[in-house]
Amino acid sequence: MKGGAPMDSYQLTPLGDQALVITLGDSIDPVVNRRLQTLIKEIRQANLPGIVALIPAYSTLTVTYDGIVTNYDKLSHTLKPLIDSSLSAPLATPTTWLIPVRYGGDGGPDLADVANFADQSTGEVVQAHTDQDYLIYFLGFLPGFAYMGSVDDKIAMPRLAKPRLEIPAGSVGIAGKQTGFYPVASPGGWRIIGQTPLNLYDPAHPQSFYSAGDRVRFFAVTDHEFDLIKTDVANGTYQVKAVN
CATH class of the missing domain: 3.30.1360.40 (Gyrase A; domain 2)
Structure with a gap:
């Protein structure tokens, strides 16, 4: 098919x-x-x-x-x-959301391990992760947690053998061929390679801006850009960009 x-x-x-x-x-x-x-x-x-x-x-x-x-x-x-x-029925063209991510550092503690697994540099891992769009297959596990695929085979590292007790909200991770982000702080075993400054879940407005059937395109931002976006998100002035 x-x-x-x-x-x-x-x-x-x-x-x-x-x-x-x-x-x-x-x-x-x-x-x-x-x-x-x-x-x-x-x-x-x-x-x-x-x-x-x-x-x-x-x-x-x-x-x-x-x-x-x-x-x-x-x-x-x-x-x-x-x-x-x-x-x-004809398939509708999905919305593609552009999601900023600061890769590595404290917000991406597993980036180096994924690079070693892939026998690549951390920059090549980031390039592989941002080079394609990911389909949101369904939401589950946590409010707004999007199960997306499929990750490039080279960087499709399995989950951690021992899950972390708490992963910060906004963390972006890999679990085999899947990728996703954590809308709220939670235990989890995904390989965390970065963090988005976006607020992915608001209890006062539980309907996420994205939904199953949409696509996600990650793009890398610097520390400075991350801080600017985070400030705009807090002020309610940041608009998540989308393309069709």
Whole structure:
């Protein structure tokens, strides 16, 4: 399947007595995930009775429902035409968010280790990390935590054997082929290579500016640029740039 071509198969299976799983594939594939995001939008727009939550992963969507209102047979029958429609619909052009990152230093303690793993200089690791756009496959683990891929094979270093007890908010890391940023301070085992000055999560406004299906393009900034952006973010005057 290339270039956003329609898909011709999927699986629909029950999960307990109040959930079902829609499976579009069995691998981390950007086109499959974009189809999944299209399906999520169609289900939300349909406003089907009884649906409690939509829980996406890389290539699956778990749909939980109120067993008093609906059941597996009824809901799966209703979902099938929506799935068929989403699998053949044209794919929308995703928004690409430009995210500033200060690589290395105290905010990127694992950059040197990733460079050693890749047999490259730290500058080459930064170049590899910023040279491509990353698809946000889904949000999870923490509010606003974006699972993105795919990292260049050369720098796809596995997670830490022993997770850190606290990783600062804004930290940007690598875990194998995945990359992501920590919206809030949290324990974690990702290889931290830098930090963004952006405020990625605000409890007063929990909806992130980015969402699953968007793309992220990281760009390197200096210490001085980092401090300027951080000040603008605190003052509410920094606007995250985006391209289509």
